[in-house]
Amino acid sequence: MAYSGGPMTEAMYYILLALLRPNHGYQLMQSVKDVSNGRLEVGPGTLYGVLSRMEKSALIVLIEKESTKKTYKLTEEGRKALKEEFDRLNTMVEDTVRELEGGK
Numbered sequence: 001m002a003y004s005g006g007p008m009t010e011a012m013y014y015i016l017l018a019l020l021r022p023n024h025g026y027q028l029m030q031s032v033k034d035v036s037n038g039r040l041e042v043g044p045g046t047l048y049g050v051l052s053r054m055e056k057s058a059l060i061v062l063i064e065k066e067s068t069k070k071t072y073k074l075t076e077e078g079r080k081a082l083k084e085e086f087d088r089l090n091t092m093v094e095d096t097v098r099e100l101e102g103g104k
Contacts, residue, residue, distance in 0.1 A: 005084070007088070008081075010040060014035055016054070016082045018032045023073075024064075025047070029041070029042055029043075055072070058078075
């Protein structure tokens with residue numbers, strides 16, 4: 001299923017965030033763990049499924065293939081999608097804070 005905007009899965013968001021710096025396989029799984037402060041760990045099945053969908057949606061691009069090691073980076077479309085999701089999540093947090101403070 002191609003990405004068509006809208007809410008992202010947590011794994012997708014953190015994979016895009018980790019791909020702000022080109023990355024590959026095992027290293028990318030570790031980067032997701034790092035950027036999420038250890039809160040999220042993605043396994044190979046999740047990682048490669050998400051990478052495949054994001055590549056088909058032009059959010060990432062393969063920049064190097066060395067044997068079975070594939071290195072990906074974020075495209076401008078991917079950077080835009082990451083920023084839009086960040087803005088959406090930030091708005092949700094602001095709405096929640098406002099309501100928790102009595103709807104000010």
